Amino acid sequence: MPSLSDKLKSLGVKVGASEIQPKAAGKTRPPLEELLGGRWISTRRGEAFVVEQVFSTEYRHGVVPIHMTTPLDTLAAWARDERLSSLELSQFAFLDTETSGLSGGTGTYAFMVGVGRFVAVANGEMEFHLSIFFMQDPAEEPALLEALADFLAPCASLVTFNGKAFDAPLLRTRYALNSIPCPFDGFSHIDLLPLARRLWRDRLPSRALKYLEEHIMSAPRTSEEVPGYEIPWLYFDFLRTGDAAPLKGVFYHNAMDVVAMAGLLNLTAQMLSDPHGSELEHGLDVIALARLFEDLNRWEDAALLYERGLKTVLPEADFGRAIQRLSALQRRRGDLSTAVRLWEQAAAEGHIFAHVELAKYYEHSRRDPAAALEWTLAAVQHVENAELPPYIRKHWLDELERRLARLQAKIGKSA
Numbered sequence: 001m002p003s004l005s006d007k008l009k010s011l012g013v014k015v016g017a018s019e020i021q022p023k024a025a026g027k028t029r030p031p032l033e034e035l036l037g038g039r040w041i042s043t044r045r046g047e048a049f050v051v052e053q054v055f056s057t058e059y060r061h062g063v064v065p066i067h068m069t070t071p072l073d074t075l076a077a078w079a080r081d082e083r084l085s086s087l088e089l090s091q092f093a094f095l096d097t098e099t100s101g102l103s104g105g106t107g108t109y110a111f112m113v114g115v116g117r118f119v120a121v122a123n124g125e126m127e128f129h130l131s132i133f134f135m136q137d138p139a140e141e142p143a144l145l146e147a148l149a150d151f152l153a154p155c156a157s158l159v160t161f162n163g164k165a166f167d168a169p170l171l172r173t174r175y176a177l178n179s180i181p182c183p184f185d186g187f188s189h190i191d192l193l194p195l196a197r198r199l200w201r202d203r204l205p206s207r208a209l210k211y212l213e214e215h216i217m218s219a220p221r222t223s224e225e226v227p228g229y230e231i232p233w234l235y236f237d238f239l240r241t242g243d244a245a246p247l248k249g250v251f252y253h254n255a256m257d258v259v260a261m262a263g264l265l266n267l268t269a270q271m272l273s274d275p276h277g278s279e280l281e282h283g284l285d286v287i288a289l290a291r292l293f294e295d296l297n298r299w300e301d302a303a304l305l306y307e308r309g310l311k312t313v314l315p316e317a318d319f320g321r322a323i324q325r326l327s328a329l330q331r332r333r334g335d336l337s338t339a340v341r342l343w344e345q346a347a348a349e350g351h352i353f354a355h356v357e358l359a360k361y362y363e364h365s366r367r368d369p370a371a372a373l374e375w376t377l378a379a380v381q382h383v384e385n386a387e388l389p390p391y392i393r394k395h396w397l398d399e400l401e402r403r404l405a406r407l408q409a410k411i412g413k414s415a
Helices: 004-010 032-036 073-079 082-086 138-152 167-177 192-200 209-215 228-241 245-273 283-295 299-310 316-332 336-348 352-365 369-385 390-414
Strands: 039-043 046-055 092-099 110-120 126-134 157-160 188-191
Touching: 032 046, 032 245, 039 138, 046 138, 046 245, 073 082, 073 188, 073 245, 082 188, 092 167, 092 228, 092 245, 110 138, 110 167, 110 245, 126 138, 126 245, 138 167, 157 167, 157 245, 188 192, 192 245, 192 283, 209 245, 228 245, 245 283, 283 299, 283 316, 299 316, 316 336, 316 352, 336 352, 352 369, 352 390, 369 390
Parallel strands: 092 157, 157 188
Antiparallel strands: 039 046, 046 126, 092 110, 110 126
């Protein structure tokens, strides 16, 4: 795979100080400090450029505060990392990279790394300090990595969005290639993308961070935003021309990604910590939360959330799946009367599975094959009247025909 240097050379970009030609008269451009509002900091491997912002305790990303006061016990259970429940807020680092490509590997550079953490100030409040480290030349990579390591020194956990699959492995590779110890080895790691998929995949067409900002946090981005797919080429153009003005949108994009992760962690932590008190407006969100608690073996919480979600207006298919999961959950809990009530409710809505479950109930629990036969015949009628794909129709009819034959034999024997 071609390295970044090879890509740049193919575009006519000169890499390294030895190949930089003197700028023509009248072509000088404002320095990065003036154009982007950053500064140069000294590291063990040279100087690194950083742009910094501070967000107060009161800052909200859209409608969501980024300052988190919620315990992380349930989120730690979901992430299967109990260390998260004992960490201080100041020990979490929110990290996002902008890279020279999306393929990863040794030929991909992280030319920009945005990272934020909470810092206690004099009055005891916590400010969110955001630093965006940027390399104006690939030769500055060791300094950028050292500066990032210094920023992460007080931290013990990473928070990313798809970072387990992309950002963290990429940075580990860059640290290894530069013979610098990786500063986040041994950290806890919360990747918010899998959690977002669990909570919103049934309701939202996209779980991209920008989409969640707009539709979950009510924080649409401004006209400064640039699409992610353009970012590598904007960096290549900067290396070729030296014009940093188009990179302002890249800095904005990176900053919003980092701040959005802080808001999203706070929001999801609240949902998981207090699921019954959370002000969820959409039934599908409640059902998704119920499934998550069911998977955590928090069956009482899951049952209450399923019942709450079923009181809302749900698409027919989602209603059926929710009833099915709740009835199965109640049966596992030994609450058969509630399961029967739920099956009867679903059967009244025309759901085939509920007819089958009631047939099983009357056949095996109530020892009433006649009632079981009635529910089975009703199920057959629903299958024949429903517009089902052929394979689903065959599945139901095969099962129901076997059940009919068995029930008719039982009734005949009894007679």
